[in-house]
Amino acid sequence: MTSSTTSFRTASPVGYGFHPSDEELVNHFLRLKMRGGSDHVVSTIAEVNVCDFEPWELPGKSAIQSNDPECYFFSPRNYKYAKSQRANRTTKTGYWKGTGKDRTVTAESTGKQIATKRTLVFYNGRVPNGVKTNWIMHEYNPTFDFPNKRDFILYKLKKSPDDTPAFDGGESSTSNVTEEDVQLRTQLESFNGIDEGDYNLNFALNFTNGNM
Numbered sequence: 001m002t003s004s005t006t007s008f009r010t011a012s013p014v015g016y017g018f019h020p021s022d023e024e025l026v027n028h029f030l031r032l033k034m035r036g037g038s039d040h041v042v043s044t045i046a047e048v049n050v051c052d053f054e055p056w057e058l059p060g061k062s063a064i065q066s067n068d069p070e071c072y073f074f075s076p077r078n079y080k081y082a083k084s085q086r087a088n089r090t091t092k093t094g095y096w097k098g099t100g101k102d103r104t105v106t107a108e109s110t111g112k113q114i115a116t117k118r119t120l121v122f123y124n125g126r127v128p129n130g131v132k133t134n135w136i137m138h139e140y141n142p143t144f145d146f147p148n149k150r151d152f153i154l155y156k157l158k159k160s161p162d163d164t165p166a167f168d169g170g171e172s173s174t175s176n177v178t179e180e181d182v183q184l185r186t187q188l189e190s191f192n193g194i195d196e197g198d199y200n201l202n203f204a205l206n207f208t209n210g211n212m
Contacts (some may be wrong), residue, residue, distance in 0.1 A: 017068055018044060022105045025072070025154055026115040026140055033074050034142065034149045047074045050155055051091050055122045055135035058157055070158045077151050089120065094130060096120040096137060105140065115140045134160040 020029065029045055032038040046063040050073055053061065062071035080088045089096035098118050105115040120137040123130030140154040 016064075016066060018064060018066070018072070019068070019070075020072075022117060022140070023108055023114070025156070026105050026142060027107055029072075030074070030115070030140060030142055030152065030154045031144065033152050033154075035146070036148075036150050042074075045072045045074055045154070047076075047152075049078060050075045050137070050157075051078055051089060051096075054091055054093055055133070055137075055157065055159070070156050073155045073157070074152045075155055077153060094122055094124040094133075095127065096122055097130070113143050115142045115144075117141075134162060136160055 029042045033042050033045075033047075044063055046061055048058065048061045050058060058073065059071050061073070078088045080086045097120060099121050100119050103117045104113050105117050106112060107114050118139040118141070120139055122133045122135035122137075124133060125131055136158055138156040140156075142153075
């Protein structure tokens with residue numbers, strides 16, 4: 001199996017941004033990719049086995065090159081063993097580790113669940129001595145089913161700013177997270193559209209000071 005089967009790659013025009021919602025990622029792009037026969041429609045997302053590359057190599061594999069902080073990939077399911085359902089998230093230099101609770105992605109029109117969304121953080125090295133990095137992926141596992149489907153997962157990759165406090169559901173971090181940081185994070189999460197990987201301390205400070 002090749003690491004990437006998408007041949008379309010181009011620089012994006014000035015002002016271009018690709019920012020689909022979770023529902024659009026799953027219900028449109030991932031659904032069409034799994035059905036097959038519509039690869040030309042979903043060619044804005046490359047097909048890459050994400051664990052064949054280190055996270056800093058992946059942006060160069062994106063179908064569309066832009067200045068957006070996120071990039072997206074379809075990836076075939078990768079298991080540790082042939083008869084195992086345990087995901088393989090190991091690369092040559094490190095591994096991806098799940099953090100926090102899985103979230104539900106629903107279809108707005110029906111209210112039904114269409115996927116689970118898991119946050120993964122990349123660690124350099126090997127368990128149990130891995131060193132946490134600022135590379136984050138959201139993993140979308142579809143829950144819908146239909147005959148003759150192709151088995152893919154969708155990933156959204158980004159790198160958090162170096163000065164961003166790390167929140168990972170209880171694990172220790174090298175960042176110094178203050179009580180003020182936690183309070184600001186709680187305020188941000190009370191608004192729709194603010195996602196786990198989008199927390200920015202400068203944004204929060206501007207918001208609470210009335211500068212937004």
